[in-house]
Amino acid sequence: MLNIKNLQVGLEEEDKQILKGVDLNIGEGEVHAIMGPNGSGKSTMSYVLAGKSGYKVTGGSATLNGVDLLDMEPEERAAAGLFLAFQYPVEIPGVGNMTFLRTAVNAQRKARNEPELTASEFLKEVRTKAKDLKIDADMLKRPVNVGFSGGEKKRNEILQMAMLSPTMCILDETDSGLDVDAMKLVAEGVNALRDGKRSFLVITHYQRLLDHIKPDVVHIMANGKIIKSGGPDLALEVENNGYADILAEVA
Amino acid sequence: MxxxxxxxxxxxxxxxxxxxxxxxxxxxxxxxxxxxxxxxxxxxxxxxxxxxxxxxxxxxxxxxxxxxxxxxxxxxxxxxxxxxxxxxxxxxxxxxxxxxxxxxxxxxxxxxxxxxxxxxxxxxxxxxxxxxxxxxxxxxxxxxxxxxxxxxxxxxxxxxxxxxxxxxxxxxxxxxxxxxxxxxxxxxxxxxxxxxxxxxxxxxxxxxxxxxxxxxxxxxxxxxxxxxxxxxxxxxxxxxxxxxxxxxxxxxxxxxxxxxxxxxxxxxNDTKATVGGVCAGDGSDFHHDDTVFITHGSLNSESRQVFKKVLRNGATGVFQGKILVKEGAQKTDGYQISQALLLDDNSNFFAKPELEIYADDVICSHGSTVGAIDENALFYLLSRGVPQAQAQDMLILAFLGEAIDEIDDDALSQDIHDRLAQWMERRRS
Structure with a gap:
């Protein structure tokens, strides 16, 4: 599904290397988690994969289902099946949440040569999915993320993910700023999308989220590289001992 | 001679x-x-x-x-x-x-x-x-x-x-x-x-x-x-x-x-006035000027000036807005905002907001901004698969929408909004 080889990334505007050779292979239907201390490059990797400007790829490759991701525009990556749930979902005053969702869904369908959803088809689908995530009609009507609480913003991300049905989902610290109940709700939303084919990359600081979204593989990232990979136990180890031991071990 | x-x-x-x-x-x-x-x-x-x-x-x-x-x-x-x-x-x-x-x-x-x-x-x-x-x-x-x-x-x-x-x-x-x-x-x-x-x-x-x-x-x-x-x-x-x-x-x-x-x-006394507008200009031969002068000579009146412009390819926009509050025109509430979205470095916006106040118990404010498309908002839309031109238009429409909302009639403001969206869509295709 997602294959990253020796990915090296720096900032466009200053001479600073952030990713220093990341290797990562996520197979169909797999759930991988990336943990790591602040500043290790986790969020940068998610942005680079989604196509945010301001970064410079200096080496390596990233492919989604064999197609070169790094060569595509952000909207093409989305249409190809990539989805990034933002750590900080952006507020867009003046753009209605529903209008935004429908535009996005139909733009992707159009890009994939699929028929666009009619207003009523769309409405029916969005209502069902919103209900599962406890998103009420008022939230759908409001401008995108404007006036949403932290939890509402994250649920809105998952709603978008459900509506766009991507094949590769990256969740960038989706648990940040969530209380236990909100985290459960978000995790349930994610789990509902696990169908054995769709793959996930869950970026998190805490093991707690991984109690709810059970990963197949856990990676530890530090200083722009993945320094250790293992099973779910690795996350527990981090939770109990912090990163110090692992960092010392590989040093 | x-x-x-x-x-x-x-x-x-x-x-x-x-x-x-x-x-x-x-x-x-x-x-x-x-x-x-x-x-x-x-x-x-x-x-x-x-x-x-x-x-x-x-x-x-x-x-x-x-x-x-x-x-x-x-x-x-x-x-x-x-x-x-x-x-x-x-x-x-x-x-x-x-x-x-x-x-x-x-x-x-x-x-x-x-x-x-x-x-x-x-x-x-x-x-x-x-x-x-x-x-x-x-x-x-x-x-x-x-x-x-x-x-x-x-x-x-x-x-x-x-x-x-x-x-x-x-x-x-x-x-x-x-x-x-x-x-x-x-x-x-x-x-x-x-x-x-x-x-x-x-x-x-x-x-x-x-x-x-x-x-x-x-x-x-x-x-x-x-x-x-x-x-x-x-x-x-x-x-x-x-x-x-x-x-x-x-x-x-x-x-x-x-x-x-x-x-x-x-x-x-006790009046309400709103003067507003949106303008979309394209090309170095486009020139648009909004000049407003509101004189408050009475009590407890409210006025709003709300103007938004989106300019590209060398277009020029002008706003000259004045609120004059005469002596004794207490409790005047005057508001003025003029904003321009410049889509490139060649376009120009000139703003001359003016307040002249001779009463001491009034609220008057004015603001004027010039900016580009919000890159974070744009990336958010792109990352959901909305194509670049369409995403940009959504943000432009949202920006202009704040002025269109000043129309106190839902059918008319929707009409204006739809027409703008339609023109933008046609321009993209």
Missing amino acids: AVPNPKFETSQVLLAAFVAPNGAKWAMDARARAAASLRAMGAPVKRDEYWKYTNPAELTVFPTPVAALLAIDEAPMFDNIDRLKLVFVDGVFDAELSDDLSLEGVEIEPLADALSKDIHWAKDLYGVLEANGQNPVKRPMAALNTAVAGQGLVIRATGKAVKPISVRYVHNAETSDAMVHHLVKIDAGASLTILESGPGAARFNSVMEIDVAEKAAFHHVRTQGRDHERRTMTHMFGRLADDSVFRSFTMTVNGILTRNECVLDVVG
């Missing part, structure tokens, strides 16, 4: 270029007063302070600059709204294309008819608010209009009008030079909505004098036609009595030169 001053020579040329129509003595007196006032103030020139950012040359030059006609294949603006339709072709009222001048709660007659009657309420309005609006800032093109205009509508709302009056200005001749002057009187407790649309003429000069009585409401929504080569100069002069409401909104896309002036004299 005195050196001839082009400012005063041009005013003579302008007055001579138009044939002043006949009318009753009071009307001819009003026209003569306006002509004398224009001769005294002179035609506008670039070095005048209020024309610093907009070159008036094309408004005063002869022969009239040519404006090619735009073939339009879309439904005319406001066609889907139940309204009384009145049509001007190149600035001349066309009775055949218009509905009958009959609307419940409203009296309507052509300007020439009203101005030829010896006794008419128009005597107290024609050129009166315009002359009042010449102080402290001179508005020579309005004086010219009063001096020579023979076309227009005289409208009096005596009750709540059951539907809006829509005035459509058709541009039919490539060198038409139109002068249109409307009088609008809203009686106490009455209300009326006037919709204006269309390019009007190759060069279009319009003045609307609006007298809003106690507890009366005037609503105005205007879209200026898309014929790109047109030159347009409009003035609105409004007077607000106690508890009255004045709302005006203008949407402009295209146009080599557009200057919309709105001059409000708030003489009544």
Whole structure:
């Protein structure tokens, strides 16, 4: 599904290397988690994969289902099946949440040569999915993320993910700023999308989220590289001992 | 020997270029007063302070600059709204294309008819608010209009009008030079909505004098036609009595030169006024100017100026807005915002917000911003699969939408919003 080889990334505007050779292979239907201390490059990797400007790829490759991701525009990556749930979902005053969702869904369908959803088809689908995530009609009507609480913003991300049905989902610290109940709700939303084919990359600081979204593989990232990979136990180890031991071990 | 001053020579040329129509003595007196006032103030020139950012040359030059006609294949603006339709072709009222001048709660007659009657309420309005609006800032093109205009509508709302009056200005001749002057009187407790649309003429000069009585409401929504080569100069002069409401909104896309002036004299207490607009300009030959002057001379009145512009490929936008709060006009609440979204480094926005306050218990604020598209918002949309051009248009529409929301009528604001979206979509495809 997602294959990253020796990915090296720096900032466009200053001479600073952030990713220093990341290797990562996520197979169909797999759930991988990336943990790591602040500043290790986790969020940068998610942005680079989604196509945010301001970064410079200096080496390596990233492919989604064999197609070169790094060569595509952000909207093409989305249409190809990539989805990034933002750590900080952006507020867009003046753009209605529903209008935004429908535009996005139909733009992707159009890009994939699929028929666009009619207003009523769309409405029916969005209502069902919103209900599962406890998103009420008022939230759908409001401008995108404007006036949403932290939890509402994250649920809105998952709603978008459900509506766009991507094949590769990256969740960038989706648990940040969530209380236990909100985290459960978000995790349930994610789990509902696990169908054995769709793959996930869950970026998190805490093991707690991984109690709810059970990963197949856990990676530890530090200083722009993945320094250790293992099973779910690795996350527990981090939770109990912090990163110090692992960092010392590989040093 | 005195050196001839082009400012005063041009005013003579302008007055001579138009044939002043006949009318009753009071009307001819009003026209003569306006002509004398224009001769005294002179035609506008670039070095005048209020024309610093907009070159008036094309408004005063002869022969009239040519404006090619735009073939339009879309439904005319406001066609889907139940309204009384009145049509001007190149600035001349066309009775055949218009509905009958009959609307419940409203009296309507052509300007020439009203101005030829010896006794008419128009005597107290024609050129009166315009002359009042010449102080402290001179508005020579309005004086010219009063001096020579023979076309227009005289409208009096005596009750709540059951539907809006829509005035459509058709541009039919490539060198038409139109002068249109409307009088609008809203009686106490009455209300009326006037919709204006269309390019009007190759060069279009319009003045609307609006007298809003106690507890009366005037609503105005205007879209200026898309014929790109047109030159347009409009003035609105409004007077607000106690508890009255004045709302005006203008949407402009295209146009080599557009200057919309709105001059409000708030003489009544507890009034509400909103003047706003959106403009979308493309190309180095696009120039749009909103000039607003609101004078508060009464108690507890509120005024809002809300203007948004999106400019690209070297387009220029201007905003000159003033709030003058006279001595004793306590509890005035004046708000003013002008914002421009510049889509490239070649486009320009000039803003001159002004507050002049002589009362000590007022709230007045003004703000002016220039910015580019929000990169984070854009990336968010792109990351969801919305193509670049469409994502950009969504953000532009959202930006302009804040001004469109000032229209206090959901159907009309939706109409404006949809039309803009439609144009943007067509431009993308």
